[in-house]
Amino acid sequence: MGMTVKQVADLVGISVRTLHHYDEIGLLTPADISSGGYRLYSDEDLEQLQQILFYKELGFPLKRIGEMMHAPSFDRQEALELQYSMLLEKRRRLDNMIALVEQTIQSAKGEIEMTNEEKFAGFDFSRNPYEQEARDRWGDKAVDDSNQKIGNMTKEEQQALGEDMNKIYRSLAGLRHQDPASDEAQAAIGEWFRLLNKMGNYSLDAFKGLGQMYVDDERFTKNIDQFGSGLAKFMRNAMAVFADNRQ
Amino acid sequence: MGMTVKQVADLVGISVRTLHHYDEIGLLTPADISSGGYRLYSDEDLEQLQQILFYKELGFPLKRIGEMMHAPSFDRQEALELQYSMLLEKRRRLDNMIALVEQTIQSAKGEIEMTNEEKFAGFDFSRNPYEQEARDRWGDKAVDDSNQKIGNMTKEEQQALGEDMNKIYRSLAGLRHQDPASDEAQAAIGEWFRLLNKMGNYSLDAFKGLGQMYVDDERFTKNIDQFGSGLAKFMRNAMAVFADNRQ
DNA sequence: GATAAGCTATCACGTAACGTGAGAGTCAAC
DNA sequence: GTTGACTCTCACGTTACGTGATAGCTTATC
Numbered sequence: 378m379g380m381t382v383k384q385v386a387d388l389v390g391i392s393v394r395t396l397h398h399y400d401e402i403g404l405l406t407p408a409d410i411s412s413g414g415y416r417l418y419s420d421e422d423l424e425q426l427q428q429i430l431f432y433k434e435l436g437f438p439l440k441r442i443g444e445m446m447h448a449p450s451f452d453r454q455e456a457l458e459l460q461y462s463m464l465l466e467k468r469r470r471l472d473n474m475i476a477l478v479e480q481t482i483q484s485a486k487g488e489i490e491m492t493n494e495e496k497f498a499g500f501d502f503s504r505n506p507y508e509q510e511a512r513d514r515w516g517d518k519a520v521d522d523s524n525q526k527i528g529n530m531t532k533e534e535q536q537a538l539g540e541d542m543n544k545i546y547r548s549l550a551g552l553r554h555q556d557p558a559s560d561e562a563q564a565a566i567g568e569w570f571r572l573l574n575k576m577g578n579y580s581l582d583a584f585k586g587l588g589q590m591y592v593d594d595e596r597f598t599k600n601i602d603q604f605g606s607g608l609a610k611f612m613r614n615a616m617a618v619f620a621d622n623r624q
Numbered sequence: 625m626g627m628t629v630k631q632v633a634d635l636v637g638i639s640v641r642t643l644h645h646y647d648e649i650g651l652l653t654p655a656d657i658s659s660g661g662y663r664l665y666s667d668e669d670l671e672q673l674q675q676i677l678f679y680k681e682l683g684f685p686l687k688r689i690g691e692m693m694h695a696p697s698f699d700r701q702e703a704l705e706l707q708y709s710m711l712l713e714k715r716r717r718l719d720n721m722i723a724l725v726e727q728t729i730q731s732a733k734g735e736i737e738m739t740n741e742e743k744f745a746g747f748d749f750s751r752n753p754y755e756q757e758a759r760d761r762w763g764d765k766a767v768d769d770s771n772q773k774i775g776n777m778t779k780e781e782q783q784a785l786g787e788d789m790n791k792i793y794r795s796l797a798g799l800r801h802q803d804p805a806s807d808e809a810q811a812a813i814g815e816w817f818r819l820l821n822k823m824g825n826y827s828l829d830a831f832k833g834l835g836q837m838y839v840d841d842e843r844f845t846k847n848i849d850q851f852g853s854g855l856a857k858f859m860r861n862a863m864a865v866f867a868d869n870r871q
Numbered sequence: 872g873a874t875a876a877g878c879t880a881t882c883a884c885g886t887a888a889c890g891t892g893a894g895a896g897t898c899a900a901c
Numbered sequence: 902g903t904t905g906a907c908t909c910t911c912a913c914g915t916t917a918c919g920t921g922a923t924a925g926c927t928t929a930t931c
Contacts, residue, residue, distance in 0.1 A: 388741065416909090423744075424743070434721060457728055460725055493635060494635065630877095639918080661881095685916070687916085
């Protein structure tokens with residue numbers, strides 16, 4: 378009952394070779410293989426493929442997509458919500474681009490003048506997508522300092538820190554709908570503070586500041602759900618910084 | 625007074641290697657070279673770089689960007705307006721994606737059901753970006769027929785036809801602000817009809833239909849500017865089909 | 872004016888995500 | 902039972918840079 382490569386390719390709008398490639402690298406292995414050796418894709422495979430394409434649209438390399446989706450902790454619902462907010466972020470950047478082109482058209486007509494910085498102010502997409510937001514929120518110096526300090530760490534240190542953040546993010550994500558006073562929530566929050574301290578050693582004052590902000594927020598004690606959602610965004614920002622500096 | 629590679633790279637948010645690469649392939653050659661052999665970029669170089677990045681954002685390969693920008697008929701103002709409308713198109717597709725993710729989240733929660741087609745209805749970005757619009761406007765059959773017929777042409781035929789379209793597009797673009805009764809406008813319009821006939825030989829009925837639509841439109845005789853603008857879009861659609869089928 | 876720090880230059884090989892045939896087997900329809 | 906449309910697996914090609922390696926340039930500092 379599975380679909381063949383061309384059927385999938387036509388449905389989705391990708392090439393047959395792409396499906397072959399995804400199979401080769403183990404990203405999307407068809408559920409079944411016919412007696413003649415044909416790949417047969419199930420409905421679940423299609424859902425996975427949809428996930429892959431969402432991630433690809435967001436610019437993730439296939440290797441990382443595979444790591445994320447094959448992780449035992451992978452949760453589709455959670456991934457979709459993450460992708461959703463990242464797509465909104467992407468639209469925000471696209472809107473910046475559009476505004477930049479509008480300005481450039483005016484400037485080319487001689488109606489307005491633009492500095493060299495302004496000529497490229499819409500191109501922050503080429504950097505870390507969260508960096509601009511971080512700069513707006515915490516100031517340039519804090520972000521530059523953080524980047525530099527992270528850059529000075531060894532690859533092993535960076536990776537270890539990144540994995541720690543991953544772990545905490547996952548445990549907090551799993552606790553979003555639980556009582557904030559539960560043991561698990563307390564443990565996760567404890568880990569979170571340990572992580573912040575660790576980051577503090579590398580002078581990531583910006584992140585520390587944001588952490589404190591959340592602690593001071595009364596939602597912290599009132600509504601773990603909203604808190605969790607805001608925290609997820611914070612963690613995502615932080616992880617993006619690592620992702621960009623790693624590898 | 626020129627800027628060095630790193631200064632440009634930091635300003636724009638790209639790597640030094642990228643600038644080297646663009647120089648290597650002749651896409652962006654610095655205006656000047658210092659006595660020590662350093663590349664020195666002028667303000668005009670920066671404007672060109674901005675153009676390049678706009679095109680890149682829209683998914684054009686560097687080779688084609690070079691061809692377009694080095695063409696003697698290249699007009700920056702015109703290019704910016706084209707890029708603007710293509711960015712709007714891109715945002716439309718991104719909005720489709722976002723809507724798709726929203727639906728998928730609901731479907732994952734079990735709130736709604738989705739067919740396999742619907743699961744990928746937001747991914748038309750992976751095909752010809754204008755094809756969906758063409759399908760909406762002219763129907764699936766016309767587009768499929770056109771694509772098939774173009775696919776059956778030899779590479780030489782396709783290329784020749786594409787160059788013809790290019791020529792006419794350029795001459796019409798240059799005539800946008802002129803009197804429709806002028807000799808040049810009449811000549812361009814004459815060429816346009818010859819092209820439509822030629823396309824007719826390959827059964828591009830969809831394009832013929834659109835052409836006829838414009839001829840019947842009373843704006844044709846009243847406002848060459850609006851006509852030209854609509855035509856530009858039509859030509860762009862057509863050229864995109866060729867671009868996709870060529871090479 | 873020597874020397875270190877930070878940029879820059881040119882090879883040249885690496886890589887990611889497929890594209891593009893080549894040659895051979897499979898499947899459905901007439 | 903033979904087309905015609907699909908499918909398979911190599912295997913090399915391509916695009917847009919990344920990533921050192923090695924060597925020259927420039928500026929600040931002693």
